[in-house]
Amino acid sequence: MGKKTQHCLLLLLCLSGLVPCSAAVVFWTAVVDISYANSNNQTVDKYCECGMYGRNSPLEKASGIVTLPKGDPKGCGPDPVYNRNETSPPWIALIKRGNCTFSEKINAAKRQGAAGVLVYNLDGSGNSTTHMAHSDAAGIVAVMIGNIQGMEIFKLVKNGTDVQMLIDVGSPHGPWMDSYWLYFLSIAFFVVTAAAVTYFVFISANRLYILNRHRRTERKLKNEAKKAIKRLQVRTLKRDDEETTCDSHMCAVCIESYRAGEVVTVLTCDHIFHKACIEPWLLERRTCPMCKCDIMKALGVEDEMKEDISTDSPPDVTVVTVAGGEPLYEVPLTDRASPDPERHQHLYDNRAFEGDSQPARG
Ligand SMILES: [Zn+2]
Ligand SMILES: [Zn+2]
Incomplete structure (x- = not known):
């Protein structure tokens, strides 16, 4: 080691306070x-x-x-x-x-x-x-x-x-010249390096995890919205429908009047919009543009998605038993998307809506 290097080393160690610079x-x-x-x-x-x-x-x-x-x-x-x-x-x-x-x-x-x-x-x-x-x-x-x-x-x-x-x-x-100190310094160096690497890995993993979760959530929301959109009633406007005859009815998304032959979607709140206008809107916002009604909640899609996640491999048949007793009844889950009989009923009601000439409010 050159004398100059040693002087620098000494100075550095003194400045960093690593070694008390007493003559002793x-x-x-x-x-x-x-x-x-x-x-x-x-x-x-x-x-x-x-x-x-x-x-x-x-x-x-x-x-x-x-x-x-x-x-x-x-x-x-x-x-x-x-x-x-x-x-x-x-x-x-x-x-x-x-x-x-x-x-x-x-x-x-x-x-x-x-x-x-x-x-x-x-x-x-x-x-x-x-x-x-x-x-x-x-x-x-x-x-x-x-x-x-x-x-x-x-x-x-x-x-x-x-x-x-x-x-x-x-x-x-000085003390840094001893083998003990060299040993100590190398261990300290190793520990600091390992801590830095661990920290870096942890930060990267965390970022990746957050990004993945964000993507998953986004995908889940989109899927929910798609699922809900599929369940909405769709109809084609006819020449003598109220929507086509009265100018006060217009699509709130594109602000245009309805014409016969156009396909419209009826939301759960009975508001109607062009199918091509409302679908991209719902994918992004999930609510009616006019009354802010949440179509996911109205159709119960959010709850279904939660159930889907909690039961990864559900059996085809659910056996419901009373405590310690015989099986009470079996519910075939062929239509897993709507296991709730009431909701099932509601869906049919919704489908029966098709062709109904009840005017949309608003
Ligand atoms: Zn429109
Ligand atoms: Zn509405």
């Missing part, structure tokens, strides 16, 4: 580069990204000759701790952890003009480092390295080798 959570590694001449006078160059910047250290480069404290390697004694001063060439203090606080060690080196401080960990701690807190010693590069690396440099310097050191900024590390 985010830390930066330091690249520690040393070079010295060995016993054969060959230049040895070694580097590792094994350091960790202190919490209060500026994230900057530092370079100079590695310098040990005069006496105690922990650098805690009274001033002057080092045989250096501000006029010396740039130098970096190498101090062992322990005895006094990080701030005290760092400040002692700072007072004598060190370019930076490298603290190495206690004996037996291997390569491990800690995130130093040194709030009283800010403004100087302070990096911690492991005991093994620190001891190696210490021995070289102790033996009189001039070790040149360069400390450089490495990469940021």
Whole structure:
């Protein structure tokens, strides 16, 4: 991962509030580069990204000759701790952890003009480092390295080798770098994606369902209307019918007078209209254009449709029994469209209407 990408990632995570940006959570590694001449006078160059910047250290480069404290390697004694001063060439203090606080060690080196401080960990701690807190010693590069690396440099310097050191900024590390966090983030990503997909599927299914229901309802209404229209009385006007002789009778849909030979439909409310005019009207509106009478209700078509839906596969014969007794009677349902005998009767009445010269009102 490039340094720029890491900076962006850090910034993004900080802005999004995912990670609290305290120094305790985010830390930066330091690249520690040393070079010295060995016993054969060959230049040895070694580097590792094994350091960790202190919490209060500026994230900057530092370079100079590695310098040990005069006496105690922990650098805690009274001033002057080092045989250096501000006029010396740039130098970096190498101090062992322990005895006094990080701030005290760092400040002692700072007072004598060190370019930076490298603290190495206690004996037996291997390569491990800690995130130093040194709030009283800010403004100087302070990096911690492991005991093994620190001891190696210490021995070289102790033996009189001039070790040149360069400390450089490495990469940021935080909770998102841990495998635990990667695991957590991938699960979170998966959950969010799954939720989004589920939501999308649900919304689509719901829309499809509503659309289907709407179509079904529309089809059902049309079927009802067609069924009702079939039951309406239809007659052909004759020359001496009242509708053709009197100009006050006209079709309320097309506003034209009736002529002999025209086919008219008589609604349940006795209002008459041209068959060609009233049928499209009824398919859309289901009511008489003049008195608003609902022909579906008048013909009982709505109730029949409900019965049709509730009995998907009705038997040919309905056996009606009294509680626990013998079958009382059987009703053959050959004409399922009108199972109600009264309604049946009404239909016949309606058919008998045909040819009746009773004038339409209105
Ligand atoms: Zn008409
Ligand atoms: Zn009417």
